[in-house]
Amino acid sequence: MLALLFGSLLVLLLLGVPVFAALGISSLLYIVLAGIPPMIVVQQMFNGIDKFSLLAVPFFILAGILMNAARITDELFTFARSLVGHLRGGLGHVNIVASVIFSGMSGTAVADAGGLGTVEIKAMRDQGYPERFAVGITAASSTIGPIIPPSLSMIVYGVVANASIGQLFAAGIVPGILMALALHVMVWYLAWRHDYPRERRAGLRRIATTFLSSLPALVAPVIIIGGIVTGVVTPTEAAAVAVIYALLVGVFWYRALGAGAIVRALFETFETTAVVMLMVSASAAFGWILVRENIAAGFTQAIVTLAGDPWQAMLLLNLILLFAGMFMETVAIILILTPIMIPVLDTYGIDHVQFGVIMVLNLMIGLLTPPIGLLLFVMARIARMDLMSVTAACAPFMIPLIIVLVLISLFPALTLTVPGWFFDH
Amino acid sequence: MNDSTEPADPIADPRTFLAEIGPESVVGILLVTGILAVMSIAVFFRYVLNDSLGWSEELARYGLVYVTFLGAALAARRGSHIRVSVLEHFLPPRWRRLLHLLQEVLTLAFVFTIAVLAIRISGILHGTKSAAMLLPMSYVYAAIVIGFGLAALRHAVVLWRTARR
Numbered sequence: 226m227l228a229l230l231f232g233s234l235l236v237l238l239l240l241g242v243p244v245f246a247a248l249g250i251s252s253l254l255y256i257v258l259a260g261i262p263p264m265i266v267v268q269q270m271f272n273g274i275d276k277f278s279l280l281a282v283p284f285f286i287l288a289g290i291l292m293n294a295a296r297i298t299d300e301l302f303t304f305a306r307s308l309v310g311h312l313r314g315g316l317g318h319v320n321i322v323a324s325v326i327f328s329g330m331s332g333t334a335v336a337d338a339g340g341l342g343t344v345e346i347k348a349m350r351d352q353g354y355p356e357r358f359a360v361g362i363t364a365a366s367s368t369i370g371p372i373i374p375p376s377l378s379m380i381v382y383g384v385v386a387n388a389s390i391g392q393l394f395a396a397g398i399v400p401g402i403l404m405a406l407a408l409h410v411m412v413w414y415l416a417w418r419h420d421y422p423r424e425r426r427a428g429l430r431r432i433a434t435t436f437l438s439s440l441p442a443l444v445a446p447v448i449i450i451g452g453i454v455t456g457v458v459t460p461t462e463a464a465a466v467a468v469i470y471a472l473l474v475g476v477f478w479y480r481a482l483g484a485g486a487i488v489r490a491l492f493e494t495f496e497t498t499a500v501v502m503l504m505v506s507a508s509a510a511f512g513w514i515l516v517r518e519n520i521a522a523g524f525t526q527a528i529v530t531l532a533g534d535p536w537q538a539m540l541l542l543n544l545i546l547l548f549a550g551m552f553m554e555t556v557a558i559i560l561i562l563t564p565i566m567i568p569v570l571d572t573y574g575i576d577h578v579q580f581g582v583i584m585v586l587n588l589m590i591g592l593l594t595p596p597i598g599l600l601l602f603v604m605a606r607i608a609r610m611d612l613m614s615v616t617a618a619c620a621p622f623m624i625p626l627i628i629v630l631v632l633i634s635l636f637p638a639l640t641l642t643v644p645g646w647f648f649d650h
Numbered sequence: 651m652n653d654s655t656e657p658a659d660p661i662a663d664p665r666t667f668l669a670e671i672g673p674e675s676v677v678g679i680l681l682v683t684g685i686l687a688v689m690s691i692a693v694f695f696r697y698v699l700n701d702s703l704g705w706s707e708e709l710a711r712y713g714l715v716y717v718t719f720l721g722a723a724l725a726a727r728r729g730s731h732i733r734v735s736v737l738e739h740f741l742p743p744r745w746r747r748l749l750h751l752l753q754e755v756l757t758l759a760f761v762f763t764i765a766v767l768a769i770r771i772s773g774i775l776h777g778t779k780s781a782a783m784l785l786p787m788s789y790v791y792a793a794i795v796i797g798f799g800l801a802a803l804r805h806a807v808v809l810w811r812t813a814r815r
Binding site for chain 2: 267275276279283462466469488491495
């Protein structure tokens with residue numbers, strides 16, 4: 226029966242059937258053959274999305290689209306440029322700083338790459354940076370987005386793993402900063418080796434002006450992250466506040482959001498939300514079977530025979546996630562693999578919150594790997610390059626990200642210290 | 651990306667836009683706006699007026715349920731579902747078309763089955779009321795019937811077109 230459930234899922238996925246239908250069909254098949262009333266599938270599909278925490282999904286998607294449309298990204302870029310543009314390879318460093326700040330209001334890597342990335346690549350091209358460097362650092366820095374809160378992937382993981390989304394958000398802050406630092410080192414090295422250009426150091430006055438004009442954009446992450454991490458608001462409420470804030474700033478401060486842009490943003494939110502939520506819905510039926518039939522026990526058994534120590538188990542889980550990330554989309558993997566992996570975590574005493582950050586970082590690296598890497602596709606489109614060149618451009622920047630992945634896998638303190646300050650464990 | 655500093659109006663021609671997004675998206679856009687409004691009012695009541703609204707959370711959640719299932723109809727027409735698209739890269743065009751047919755048939759069968767099952771559940775749950783708003787649960791499960799019912803029609807259209815091509 227185990228082979229039937231996973232075998233049919235795998236075949237359907239390979240055939241290219243939409244992920245939500247693949248999950249649903251294999252669940253239905255199992256349930257009918259096991260003699261369970263099939264209506265349970267519909268009930269689980271409903272219960273799986275009838276959750277307050279999931280209301281944050283459309284709001285964070287909408288907030289990201291609105292902030293891009295309101296050209297808040299341009300202001301952020303200008304501000305970051307006045308801060309670190311004078312370093313050698315300046316725009317590479319600017320790229321990272323802008324991504325870190327934008328991460329504080331956006332929940333997906335694709336929002337970062339699609340909005341900020343367009344501005345960044347154009348500026349780097351104009352200054353004569355090699356195409357490969359521009360595309361590589363833009364894609365790599367976008368992966369910080371879902372690690373630093375808010376994060377769509379962490380919300381989905383939190384719902385499936387039954388972990389506190391507030392704690393997961395808090396846990397991502399240090400790893401996100403580590404990723405930025407690791408990428409800075411990489412840029413510094415490449416800039417020194419290839420003698421990349423630098424810009425004139427911006428005077429204090431210029432820094433002050435760019436700071437003031439990007440201030441509304443800078444305040445957003447403080448409100449969102451501060452509110453959630455201190456527990457003043459729930460992630461869902463913070464997400465609603467983020468949307469209202471983006472609307473007010475975009476319409477009244479930057480005067481860049483018209484009715485047309487808002488309606489289109491709402492439409493894109495509707496489509497993206499539905500596509501994500503349908504997978505969440507169908508995976509709830511799939512997850513219900515996994516729990517009821519205790520199917521994950523077999524997986525845990527297999528890991529236990531292979532791994533004696535927790536670090537060996539961690540290595541195996543990491544490798545499975547990296548491999549899965551090469552072929553599948555982030556949310557789909559979280560939905561399918563989390564319920565299977567949770568019992569393994571419990572066997573080895575690995576913290577669910579720490580593992581949430583590890584899982585998302587693995588999948589972010591997967592966004593940069595062929596054959597299916599969403600960020601590769603986005604970069605190919607906005608830089609007008611072919612997939613092979615984009616893949617080659619991103620490859621060196623995976624080294625710093627993998628180093629951070631190893632660090633947060635080995636040292637729980639890197640993820641768990643910050644949530645420990647704000648939440649009782 | 652064009653070099654002009656002013657972004658083009660995202661909706662230059664409302665009629666073309668409407669044809670692109672379809673009627674289900676008009677409802678979807680209104681629902682997303684409504685959920686946002688309800689949640690904003692709830693936040694305002696809770697933090698400014700120190701008074702929590704009992705019905706707001708439930709209403710927003712059910713709104714999201716409708717968004718999810720109605721979106722299946724949109725995604726069916728625009729082919730926006732997330733899937734693993736490795737195999738088709740290695741297939742010749744003829745086989746690729748057959749694979750596409752198979753994907754549509756399977757998805758159609760799934761959404762249709764779930765829609766039919768949802769009709770039965772709606773019948774059973776008609777007497778059951780939701781906790782806060784005392785709404786018959788059949789109205790909420792109707793989201794699945796309507797959304798996946800429309801999606802089934804849309805998949806059938808796509809299937810028909812692919813088969814005739």
